[in-house]
Amino acid sequence: MAGPSDSLLRELEAPVALRRFGSGWYAGFFGLVLALSGLGMVLVLRYPDWLGSPELESLRESPAFRPVVHAFILGAYALAIVSLLLRRRKALGFTALAFALGAALLGGSNATAREVESWGIFFGLDFFVLNMVLTGLMFAPLERVAPHREEQRLFRVEWREDLFYFLVSSMLVQAITFLTFAPSTFILDQTSGFALARAAVAGQPLALQVIEVMVLSDLAQYWIHRAFHRFPFLWGFHAVHHSAKSMDWLAGSRMHFIEIGLLRGLTAVPMITLGFSPVALQIYVGIVYVYSSLLHANVRGNFDRLGTIIATPRFHHWHHGLEAEAVDKNFAIHFPLLDRLFGTYHLPPGRWPEAYGVPEAVPSGYLAQFLYPFRRRRA
Ligand SMILES: [Zn+2]
Numbered sequence: 001m002a003g004p005s006d007s008l009l010r011e012l013e014a015p016v017a018l019r020r021f022g023s024g025w026y027a028g029f030f031g032l033v034l035a036l037s038g039l040g041m042v043l044v045l046r047y048p049d050w051l052g053s054p055e056l057e058s059l060r061e062s063p064a065f066r067p068v069v070h071a072f073i074l075g076a077y078a079l080a081i082v083s084l085l086l087r088r089r090k091a092l093g094f095t096a097l098a099f100a101l102g103a104a105l106l107g108g109s110n111a112t113a114r115e116v117e118s119w120g121i122f123f124g125l126d127f128f129v130l131n132m133v134l135t136g137l138m139f140a141p142l143e144r145v146a147p148h149r150e151e152q153r154l155f156r157v158e159w160r161e162d163l164f165y166f167l168v169s170s171m172l173v174q175a176i177t178f179l180t181f182a183p184s185t186f187i188l189d190q191t192s193g194f195a196l197a198r199a200a201v202a203g204q205p206l207a208l209q210v211i212e213v214m215v216l217s218d219l220a221q222y223w224i225h226r227a228f229h230r231f232p233f234l235w236g237f238h239a240v241h242h243s244a245k246s247m248d249w250l251a252g253s254r255m256h257f258i259e260i261g262l263l264r265g266l267t268a269v270p271m272i273t274l275g276f277s278p279v280a281l282q283i284y285v286g287i288v289y290v291y292s293s294l295l296h297a298n299v300r301g302n303f304d305r306l307g308t309i310i311a312t313p314r315f316h317h318w319h320h321g322l323e324a325e326a327v328d329k330n331f332a333i334h335f336p337l338l339d340r341l342f343g344t345y346h347l348p349p350g351r352w353p354e355a356y357g358v359p360e361a362v363p364s365g366y367l368a369q370f371l372y373p374f375r376r377r378r379a
């Protein structure tokens, strides 16, 4: 069946020869990015209670926000028209134009909040748009300028699944944060004997707290990660993350929802108990998001020396290697020293894994992967 969405996908995944500069592909692609971001921001302006994150309210209300929305929609129009003029296939141009038109019809940069019954929940659409645009701007050009695998493109196999993982994890980031911070009052009550020690921890400079949180969380993360590899039931969840056959900045988002919750919860609870300030913990979560994109990114550079001190893309790519020498190696996310201490370090100078993935048949698609750990156990 060849519907309109099929022709859009065919266009996005078009062979490199059909995407060269001047073919209208880039105009269409960036027009689409601007149109979708603009539409997302208009929707947030209209339904701030449903779709906006409270943390980003001051950003939405700053005087620069509406002009930016306006510029996005205008830019989307202009690029869509350029693409329609240059390109024989019109799917990209028309889709960008349709979304830009939709954004304008919904009120554009003048959109005002609709009266809706607040559900007291928010999906963080603005956080997704911000996250997507910032992370994309950081890593997509980097992967073009200095790729490890030169033939691999942004729209490689299974990019749609991974983009959906990115969407889910960004949109639910508030829920995840809430779920992990909710037990903090209980924990603090139960351990009030440590109040003095906690005050000392919280009294340290913020930067120092963030570094300490990184070191301690990585230590906890190391053993949780190892447990996810060691115990078959846990492995079912983690196999989803390892099922990616191509590594790039988007591939790191592929993580089972329950694994994200467990990992964030189990690392955050001890940090709260120790007294680190919530701001330091939030900054740490932000660092993890960006750093994890970098670790999975398709970027070259051996960094043999640096890789012994701080995790580099090649260090984590070995964790995803399909070959026998890569199995159960490099569990640390920030500090390879942990792997050297506990005997799981593997970083042969100048070499990269030949292939990525797992030797078992993990299904593709978000839903099938969500159910995979439970089905796998029965099978
Ligand atoms: Zn792993």
Ligand SMILES: [Zn+2]
Pocket: 241, 252, 296, 316, 319, 320
């Ligand atoms: Zn990974």
